Each structure stands twice: as structure tokens, then as C-alpha cells.
Amino acid sequence: MGTMHRSGLAPRRTNENAKVIITTILGIMFGTFIGISLPSLSFKINLPSALISSLDVALSDGKLLSGRDNKSPEHFGSRKFPQIYVPTNPRGAELLPPGIVVATTDFYLRRLWGEPNEDLKKKPKYLVTFTVGFEQRNHINTVVNKFSEDFQILLFHYDGRTTEWDQFEWSKSAIHISTRKQTKWWYAKRFLHPDVVSAYEYIFIWDEDLGVEHFNADKYIQLVKKHGLEISQPGLEPNNGLTWEMTKRRGDREVHKDTKEKAGWCSDPHLPPCAAFVEIMAPVFSREAWRCVWHMIQNDLVHGWGLDFALRRCVEPAHEKIGVVDSQWVIHKVIPSLGSQGKSENGKAPWQGVRERCKKEWTMFQNRLAEADKEYLGRMVKR
Numbered sequence: 001m002g003t004m005h006r007s008g009l010a011p012r013r014t015n016e017n018a019k020v021i022i023t024t025i026l027g028i029m030f031g032t033f034i035g036i037s038l039p040s041l042s043f044k045i046n047l048p049s050a051l052i053s054s055l056d057v058a059l060s061d062g063k064l065l066s067g068r069d070n071k072s073p074e075h076f077g078s079r080k081f082p083q084i085y086v087p088t089n090p091r092g093a094e095l096l097p098p099g100i101v102v103a104t105t106d107f108y109l110r111r112l113w114g115e116p117n118e119d120l121k122k123k124p125k126y127l128v129t130f131t132v133g134f135e136q137r138n139h140i141n142t143v144v145n146k147f148s149e150d151f152q153i154l155l156f157h158y159d160g161r162t163t164e165w166d167q168f169e170w171s172k173s174a175i176h177i178s179t180r181k182q183t184k185w186w187y188a189k190r191f192l193h194p195d196v197v198s199a200y201e202y203i204f205i206w207d208e209d210l211g212v213e214h215f216n217a218d219k220y221i222q223l224v225k226k227h228g229l230e231i232s233q234p235g236l237e238p239n240n241g242l243t244w245e246m247t248k249r250r251g252d253r254e255v256h257k258d259t260k261e262k263a264g265w266c267s268d269p270h271l272p273p274c275a276a277f278v279e280i281m282a283p284v285f286s287r288e289a290w291r292c293v294w295h296m297i298q299n300d301l302v303h304g305w306g307l308d309f310a311l312r313r314c315v316e317p318a319h320e321k322i323g324v325v326d327s328q329w330v331i332h333k334v335i336p337s338l339g340s341q342g343k344s345e346n347g348k349a350p351w352q353g354v355r356e357r358c359k360k361e362w363t364m365f366q367n368r369l370a371e372a373d374k375e376y377l378g379r380m381v382k383r
Helices: 002-040 049-060 073-078 134-144 163-167 169-173 184-191 217-226 287-296 307-314 350-382
Strands: 126-132 151-157 175-178 202-206 231-236 284-286 322-332
Touching (some): 126 134, 134 151, 151 184, 163 169, 202 287, 217 322, 284 287, 287 307, 307 350
Parallel strands (some): 126 151, 231 322
Antiparallel strands (some): 202 284, 231 284
16 A cells, blocks of 8 residues: 555656746746846836935935945036925025025125134124225224124225225224215115025114214123114214204113103104104114015115104014113214215205205105005905
């Protein structure tokens, strides 16, 4: 019986071996067919853009392709990149990956060598601007020395003279911008865009004729923060160049936010010129307030007259966030340097023409603002 058991399994084992051989041959033939056909076939695989971007960057960095990091810049420039559209990016940058977008800048001075992250030993926290002529250099030198290293100095030159200022050591690290016969508001509109000055907590936009014998910039900043002022100015010496009661220095307090004016001047005690008001002579803006104010400055109205009455639109509540710092005060020296930049016409002195333009601009600004309010309210009613 043992012999019969062994001889009975032989045919079955032979059949199984044949199946294995046939399957192997068919597999080889199918693999050969696929290998020959692949070059003429194309496969389209849709991957998420984020994954494509990651793969693209990885390839360019040599993480997935050996030797890639040894390629020349030309290879990097010719590589394929993913299709991107990010609507939340700044306008004009929608085609860029968010990680490469830099929407703001600053006035920090950089070296031409070394590591970029080692360029700055200290970053100024505040920006101070003066619109100047070279004739006032000694006075401006005195003023600048009232500001510590926490303040970046920026000079706008209306007389075209810049290099002569390097007689002062601080001038060599200051920013100088020069265009002849322009005002500080012309400069501010063109060179102090909110995205350019966003690195600075506060922006000073000052005239060149302010006496600072009783002023300390660091203490001023402390008081502004303490009293929550988004828009401010130092108090003015009562006996010099005073136009409004609101800006008059009070000797019995650190800060004031309202005042009493002439009868009939203030319809509401919380409105200008009795509150929510500083002059355009020496304003100081927080970064957030300046972003609003900059947009309100008109390109063609270069003197800024009337702007001081409208500043309250940029902070709420304005009568709490706009004020005058009394304990750090300045003296208005009333130097008519801007008037000399005018032109004599029809027998009038240059300063007379400038003065007339200032008054015209005040009326034009008021009219534009009133018209803009009317247009906006009209649209709201239609809705």
C-alpha cells in the first residue's frame, strides 16, 4: 500500500510544476510588453498645490535629487515652479507663495558685506523727520541731540544741500532725501507710506524751527504711552507762535486733552479746536494712527492746512487719544524759512504767495472732505 500511495501523487505534482512554468513565462511576456509600451504612454496625476510646492522646493534644495545643490544659479532660474494664486497676499503679489512675500520695509541701514542677520547692532524704535534747509543746520543739530539712539533721524532737504550736513557725526547715519522747494507733507505722502515706516512705533513729523531746551524725547514717549495718546504734540511755549489754546502748554500737569476756546469756536467740547486736536507743526503719530492719516493726505495739497481738524477721524474716541504733552514742551521760533522758497508774482513777496496757497488749500481740503462724506452717506442711504 505504501507503493500505491507514492505512485498516486506523481501526476498531480507534475501538473503543478507545469502551472508554475506557464505563469512565469506569461509574467515575463507581460512585463516585456509594458516595458516597451511605457515611453509612448503618459500619465497625468493631479497633486495638491501645497504638495507640488514642497516637492519643487525639495528638488531645488537637493533633498530628493542628489547633486542638485551643486548646480549653477542658471539651473535654479530655469527650474519649473508650481502654479500659485493666493488672494490674501498683498495686491500684486497673488502669484507668490506667502512665505516669500515681504509687504513692509524700513529705513534701517545695511552693510554691503557679512551676514544680513548681523547688520544691525540695534534697531531704532521710533522715526523722527525734519524738513530742513542748510541755513538751519546748527539749530537742527541741537534738536537732533535731544533724541537717543532709539530714534532714526530722517532729513527732507528742500534746498538740495545734503552732503554738507556730514560735518555732524549723527548725519552719517541719518537718512537724507532731497527735492528742492517741497513741504514736509509733500515728502510725507511720497516717502512715509505706512508700509515703509511700519517698523517704528511712533513717527515724528516736525518743522525745523522748534526750540527743544525743555524737551526730552525718551520721556515724551513714556508719557504718550502712559496716557494712551495715538496722536500728540509737545506743549508750546505760551508766548511764542501760539495760534490755538489747545496747544498752549500747561505747567500743572503731564498731559491735557481738552481746553476752552473763544466763545462760539467749539460747538462740542469734545471736538476741535477744544479737543481731539493738535497742530501740524509738531505732530507725533502712533504707527496705527499714521496708517489712517497718510491715506487722508492729498497729493496736490502740499501745505497740510486743515489736516489738523480732520485727524480725529483716525482714532476713536478721539478726545481721549489725541492730546498735548505739557511736561515735555517746545518753543516755536517762528522762522519763516518756507516762505522764502516761494516765488514773487504780481508785485507780491514770495512769502505772500505761499501764504495765499496755504489758505486756498485749507478751503479745498474742507470741501473735498465734505463731498466725500456726502457721497459715502448717499451710497449708504441707497442700500
